[in-house]
Amino acid sequence: MKKVLGLVISERRLGNTEILLKEIIKNVPDPCSRELIRLTELTLKSCKGCYQCLIPGNSCSINDDFLFLREHIKDADALIIGLPVYFLGPHAYFKLLMDRLLCAGYFAEHTRGKPCVLVIPFGMRGWEGYARAAALTLPALLKMKLIDCWLVHAALPGESVLNEVNAGYAGQLGANLFNSPAGQWGKLDCPRCGSDLLRFLPGGLVECPICSGRGKIVARDGDLLPDFTLEPSTHRFSEAGLEEHFKGWLVGMKERFKTQKDILKKVQQPYKEYDWWVRPPGQKNDK
Ligand SMILES: Cc1cc2nc3c(=O)[nH]c(=O)nc-3n(C[C@H](O)[C@H](O)[C@H](O)COP(=O)(O)O)c2cc1C
Incomplete structure (x- = not known):
């Protein structure tokens, strides 16, 4: 039986993150075991930078709920991660989780190729900031198959599913979780990691600050677009x-x-x- 784990990274009860994750997960075809973890309910301390977890077989020495969380992530066949935009970035508990995954070099062997969906509610158009780009790092480090990184415009708790299109799309994501191909990126996104941020470099080059892939800005189809095929294809998530x-x-x-x-x-x-x-x-x- 497939196991689906939803990580709700918002303290707001029955808020958009929680509801969207539930809408996705309830639509995953049975037989399926469903679990939710609200990260803000856990005791998660900051990474203390001891680097012990880089040694294979070593566990994190911090005495908190991280190992509980990591075991559930390890055992899941698919991850649905919901994190609202807070001050232009991902909710702070998302970053906390990322930092504690310094063991990703070894741990990713447990998550490699498993489906992952990122759901990012945000309250105000134009205030999405860098949350999407930041969120993409988690499935990339864990070598997961990212099905979608879905930004959902919704400010009030539950507002996201008042919009039937959102509710329908959440249902589809759940129904197809285990047979969807990896998501496709838009023509303005980094083709390697999907980030919508670019850093300008001298010589007409652009760099994706998330995966470090490089390209050039070229005129194409009456538009100026990043072309990443013009540079060698090295990037940090390869x-x-x-x-x-x-x-x-x-x-x-x-x-x-x-x-x-x-x-x-x-x-x-x-x-x-x-x-x-x-x-x-x-x-x-x-x-
Ligand atoms: C502290 C805080 C900061 C926020 N910052 C932003 C922001 O920068 N951009 C934005 O679009 N929405 C922002 N929001 C709105 C939330 O992203 C939005 O209400 C979202 O639906 C919350 O999800 P939830 O209901 O699961 O908690 C912020 C909300 C809070 C509480």
Whole structure:
């Protein structure tokens, strides 16, 4: 039996994120096991940058609900992730989850090729910001098959499904979850990761800040469009790019840390005495 997991990354009860995810998941054909996790209900602490999880077999040492969440992600056959736009970006718990997935280099073997749908409610047209581009990083790092990254205009809780087109599309996403091909991007999007952001570089080049794919702006069909076929097709989310980052650069950096540890300690030492921290009453000094 297929297992579908919905990650609701919004605190608002019966808000657009929750309702859209439920609408998608209820339409997944049976037999199907359905699970929802509201990330804001979990205790999720910030990644502490110890890099222990880069070593195969090592778990995250932070004592919170992350391992519970990671096990459910690992066991799911498909992920539906809902995150509203908050101040032009993804809800902060989405970023928290991303940061805790530094183990993606190994963990992606559990999620590779599984369907993923991103649902992004936003309240005001023109205020979508960079949320879509940011959200695309999660399925890319986990090597999932992204079916759609769906931005849904809806401000009031539940408003998204007042629009029958939205309700119908959510139903379709659910009904076809396991037999949909990977989503297609628009002609203005990065053809590799689907991001709608571009960074201008000298020499008429553009770079996708999300996947690092490069292209040129060319005149085509009476329009100016990014053409990514004019540059070599290396990008950070390619199989080789991810391998190099997680198992090459990051692991290498950890090794470099070991060799430089004593020098770094010396550099850090004088800053220890500037102990200007203020903390809420009752909170312990972390020294
Ligand atoms: C703190 C906060 C910041 C928000 N920032 C934006 C924003 O930058 N752009 C936007 O379009 N909507 C913004 N919204 C509106 C939400 O994205 C919108 O209401 C969405 O439907 C909420 O989803 P939910 O009902 O699942 O919580 C913001 C809402 C809150 C509470």
